[in-house]
Amino acid sequence: MAAEKRPVDGGKDLGQNPFAALSGAGLPVAPKTVLEQAAKAAAAKAPAVEPKHRGRVEIRRETGGRGGKTVTTVSGFTGIGLPEKEQLAKTMRAACGCGGTVKDGQIEIQGDQRETVARILSEAGFRPVFAGG
Numbered sequence: 001m002a003a004e005k006r007p008v009d010g011g012k013d014l015g016q017n018p019f020a021a022l023s024g025a026g027l028p029v030a031p032k033t034v035l036e037q038a039a040k041a042a043a044a045k046a047p048a049v050e051p052k053h054r055g056r057v058e059i060r061r062e063t064g065g066r067g068g069k070t071v072t073t074v075s076g077f078t079g080i081g082l083p084e085k086e087q088l089a090k091t092m093r094a095a096c097g098c099g100g101t102v103k104d105g106q107i108e109i110q111g112d113q114r115e116t117v118a119r120i121l122s123e124a125g126f127r128p129v130f131a132g133g
Contacts, residue, residue, distance in 0.1 A: 055079065057121055058131040059114050072113045074121065074128075075106035092120055 058076045063069065077085060082102065089107045093100045096116050100109035109117060118128040 053127060054125040056127045056129055059117055059121075059128050060130075060132045061112050061114060069110070070112050072109045072111065072117055073106050074109075074117060077105065088120070088124060092117055095120055 055078045056076060057074055060073045060075070062071050062073055074088075085102045085105075085107060089100050089102050089109070092107065092109050092113070096109055096111065096113040098110040098113065100107065102108075114130060118130070121128040
């Protein structure tokens, strides 16, 4: 049996705006010095800093199954999603001046780029480890 389709457009209008009668009249206005101090305090707060240790990642140089071409792979990510991996891959491609992709949860960069990739991962808070000889 097919389930009955439900509308997803939000239903009927309220007929009136419950906030239409509200206005800012009669509310006190903060002096400029208070506003400036609040802006300075917000700017002085340290922005959210990424954790220093985001985990160990393995950097490998692989040639097997690639027609003799060398590829640098980065695997072992924990706690990050696909969008962040794609952003890291984009940064690595730009720094190395070569191509790359995200496949099966690991980043692949064309060529032997282990040192550059390790530097980028260190700056991102990861602990890169050269694996496999």
